[in-house]
Amino acid sequence: MGCGSTVSVPPGNTTRGFGVFCSGSESSLRECRRSYDLHPGLTVICSESVRLVGGAGFCSGRVEVKSNQSWASVCEADFDQQDAEVVCGELGCGAPAALQGGLYGEGEGQTWDKEFQCKGKESLLLDCDTSDRENNTCLPGNAVGLTCSEPDDVRLVGGGSRCAGGVEGYEQGEWWTVGAYWNKEDEAAVVCRQLGCGSTVSVLTGNTTLGVGVRCSGSESSLRECWRSYDLLPGFTVICSESVRLVDGAGFCSGRVEVKSNQSWASVCEADFDRQDAEVVCGEFGCGAPAALQGGLYGEGEGQTWDKEFQCKGNESLLLDCDTSDRENNTCLPGNAVGLTCSEPDDVRLVGGGSRCAGGVEWYDQGEWRTVGADDWNQRDVAVVVCRQLGCGSTVSVLPGNTTRGFGVYCDGSESSLRECSRSYHLRPGLTVICSDLLVQPDIFLTDPMGGVFRGHQGPEMFRGYNFTITCSTLPQYPGGSFLLTFTGSNRTQTQPAVNHSAAFLFPAADDSHQGNYSCVYDNYVFSHNFSSESELLSLTITASPxxxxxxxxxxxxxxxxxxxxxxxxxxxxxxxxxxxxxxxxxxxxxxxxxxxxxxxxxxxxxxxxxxxxxxx
The missing domain is CATH 1.20.58 (Methane Monooxygenase Hydroxylase; Chain G, domain 1)
Structure with a gap:
């Protein structure tokens, strides 16, 4: 429509018409995908005569003004703090945070030929007085860029901190509970980002209530950029890390380490961050022990570098509780922004199935283990995440249980742990999950009654002419089963039933044909499925009598x-x-x-x- 930037998008009633799906980069709706399904209509308010281009979200970008049905960039010399206050207010944003020429690149069209003289109280930029410019040229790099702070229309309440609590949004003169449709991790990430509160630590779903419903992709800079409605939706509580965050990783527990410094975020140099510092960060995020710590592991930060060296003891609750010292060298070479991967916490388990990879799903929360439930249509996705988090392979089957009080979780199946799924405390059917790595790895070892085996450099060695026995065994998980002994030196295999969870394979006088690699494969039929697990290789060498x-x-x-x-x-x-x-x-x-x-x-x-x-x- 040529109407500048988006100011707000209030949703309307569900109606028969076009349903459209856009990425936001299209030049017209004709480039978006369409359907004729029922979707909520929407109302759009545009800025009409001013826009911010090339920024992130509604509240930042290069200032451009509409002139004779085309858009013109504004020269830095013609635009001051009071002018910026009017533009930020017109777009529904907070106070100006940055104002600089070239901050968001150069415009491709003409340059606005007037100087703005706003008093700061005007509702629209074009309501301000203007005067002719003293110099009719604007040098390259002087197209003014503006960053407005996000409006104070989102807050977290009841959590004891501005970075923890139930999500509320300010609209129509009052604070409303904010609810979310599905994966509340995306909405939580936007809330923590908008409030400048670091990364998401946890998300809890509350009761369904009438308020503002939002649906975010997770990349937005504020909830104002998310799709909204006024439906009945579950509210949610967000806990943010506040002063440290992990950026560009997968999930809560990995990413580039960044620390809040003077209301902006600074990456940390690898030389200033050690294993004990990593333990504190992993603990602050509720994750397990550090698994990887390396410079450049998750890319370079675009901003400044933290100018202190952390000296944590490892038992601090927060990274900023640790002592610091001045850095010996005040530079951090490219590729040294430290990246951290924490292991997933041991807060999920499978019980009652005879194996750590089978049983009813339980989640450790608030000092106790609670049953995990899911709706019938979502149980398979939840099971996929559980097996992945426990390192138990793929999902074999999911059995619904009784409806019980505990956690209700909603996963799309791509999450690395249940902590990334949306959860609630509503009644949901519990579930039992069977993963493919159900059986523990069996053991394989070599014995001989005549003393003809000895330990060589590459493994056990056997003298020619001596008898020997290869024994397969496993832990007593399930009764029955059988062992298959495979020999890579040929296609020979032998099978014996498991007696007392083991089987012995006897060989006559050893000769060169017995040299090679052996392995035990344990097979068992459990939970109406066949499972198997293979031992490590046993490499046997045959030598002459010494x-x-x-x-x-x-x-x-x-x-x-x-x-x-x-x-x-x-x-x-x-x-x-x-x-x-x-x-x-x-x-x-x-x-x-x-x-x-x-x-x-x-x-x-x-x-x-x-x-x-x-x-x-």
Whole structure:
């Protein structure tokens, strides 16, 4: 319509007509997608003769004024603080926060040829007096950009802080409860952003009430940019982090660390932030322990860099409760804005299913475990999020339970944890979730009764000719099941039933064909589905019987022989009779020793070698 910027969009009644879906970048409604479904009509109020271009949202951009049915940018020299106050008021925004030439780029058209002389009380910019410009040129980079603060039309009440509480919006002279249609995480992100309160920590759904209903995408700078209605919708409570936020991550628990400094946000240099600092931030967001901490992990911030070094002890409640010191080096090189990934908190579990990956869903809140429920049509999406959060693979089945008092959750299935889903305290049917990684990983180990196995550099090694056993076992989760032993050296497999949760696979004398990688696959039929879990690989090497063992055995025999000779010498008598007797005794001892040597040799030799040895004797 050529009517400047949007000032407000009050919704109307549901009516028969066009339903349109726009991204906001189209030049006309003809470029938007249309339908003939029932949708609420809408009323639009445009600024008509002034607009802010190239900014984020309603309240920032390059100032342009309508002139002869075209738009002209305004030179910085022709526009002052009082003029800015009129424009911010005309657009329904708060007081001017920034006013600078080139702040939002250069306009492509003409430049406004008058100087504004507003008093600051006018309702419209074109109601202000103007005068001819002293200089009719406007140098490049001087097209004035304006940032208005967001209006004080949103607040959080009842939470003990301006950054925590139930969401209320100011409209038509009074404060209304703000409700949301579906994923209240998007609306909460906008509220925290609008209030300058950091990132969202948690969102709780309240009672359904008459107020202002909003629907946001999550990228808006204020609730004024979201779609609104006056339907009965559940209100919600938002808790924001207030002084620290994680930006450009996935969910609540990851992103680039930014700290609030003089009402603006500053990224933190990697050198000024360590593991203990990370523990405090993760705890402040209600997340688990730090999992990754690295410069440039989530990109670079566009603003300033925090000029202090944090010195947290790790037990502080808030990052800004930590001690700080001056940085040794006042520069932070590109790529060093610290990014943090916290693990998901252990606030969700599955109980009563015999496995951490199966059972009724429970959520830890306010010091106790509560049942989690969901509407029938949303239970599958909730189950997908639960299995993902617990690291339990994909969803196999979802069984509804009894309606119970606890959490009601609403997920679209893309969330990384239930904390990112919308929740309420209404009665919802509980649900039981079965995930694919139901069975724990089985163990595999090698034993042999003859002592022919030893630990090599690459794993266990077995001497040729020795018997050995590979044993598969698992924890006692469920009765029954079977073990499949696979061998990667060939296509051979063996299967045995699980007896006392284990199975033993016996192998005859080891040879080179037994060398290779083995694994155990445990299969069981549980909850009307087949499940399986595979062990780690066992790499077995077959080697020849070692020469050192042969040498040691014969050295022992020689020591026995030497002992016999020494004994005979000690008991030697000078008489001829005694000499004869001693010689006979010595000869007997010698013969016995040689028989031991012969028996030892036969034990090591093969059948052919044994016959040869007998011939030698």
């Amino acid at each position: 020469l050192p063992a042969f040498i040691i055995r014969h050295v022992v025999v020689l020591l026995i022989l030497l002992t016999a000779i020494t004994t005979s010498y000690l008991y030697y008598k000078p008489t001829r009779r005694q000499k004869r007797v001693n010689r006979v005794s010595s000869m007997d001892l010698y013969v016995n020793a040689m028989e031991m040597v012969s028996l030892s040799s036969r034990a090591e030799a093969g059948p052919g070698e044994e016959r040869a040895a007998q011939g030698t004797e």
